[in-house]
Amino acid sequence: MSDSLKRHHCLEPFSEDSATIGSSASAEPAIRVTFDGHREFYNLRGDPADAAFTDAVKSFTGQSIPDKANTLSYRECTTCWLGPDEWLVVYPSFEAGRFEKFSTELDSTDATAVDVSHGYIVLCLSGDSALDLLAKGCTLDLHLSSFNVGDCVQTGIARTAAIIANIAEGDHYEVIVRRTFAEYLAIWMRHAGAEFGIGFD
């Protein structure tokens, strides 16, 4: 029996190939991208007017599900609004048995949870020009007047369907994307970010 297995994700080769790109290659780049391929994602469907469902989720995750469109709630996990009856629950790391417990919690309700951890990866962007980069690839107004901490939007970035989560003060943004599109999006970022200076970890 193996003692432990190292977990890998699909963008590790990309990180190794990509040095800092752009004009400010010698200095700290204006955009830094790190990949997080080890989170847990649960797709949640239920009726927000059903107290049995909302209470069950709250008792498990420790937070209410966001009922306002295009927002998220954040504590131990992030719960993103995806639709009027759909959310994405994101845990920062994998924990054996957690999904089974969550699923059991919902057994007595009409809601469903599906473990979709294998389907998504997160590109964490930080730096002064992170929003400028995203703005190059999507049609949304990402100005402070319409995009703030606690907002999360589903949109297309460079023709890839993605979720942009504004999770913390300062220039920190998470782009949640399907794994099969992640390498394409990272390559796009490498090119589109060159004018600002971009580094991948």
Next chain:
Amino acid sequence: MLLIKCPWCGNRAESEFNYGGEAGIARPANPDTLTDAEWADYLFMRKNPKGLHQEQWNHAQGCRRWFNAERDTVTYRFTRTWRIGEAPSSTRDVDS
């Protein structure tokens, strides 16, 4: 850029949406009793007006919900949108 107002997400670029044909076409309750002509009318015949048209749209790169929209087929202007199962507002967001 043409903006379409998703009833859940608000104004978004047209490129996030897919068109889904004429709105408000109900499946006949008793298909067995229909003549071929009536069945063909349900399946294939659509209004195609020059002017205001009620349509189904899907916010494909956003919340992925279907909704209803009223659009002027001459100007392309969206005059109002509303959620499935709800009635349209009595006033238009913009004139056609």
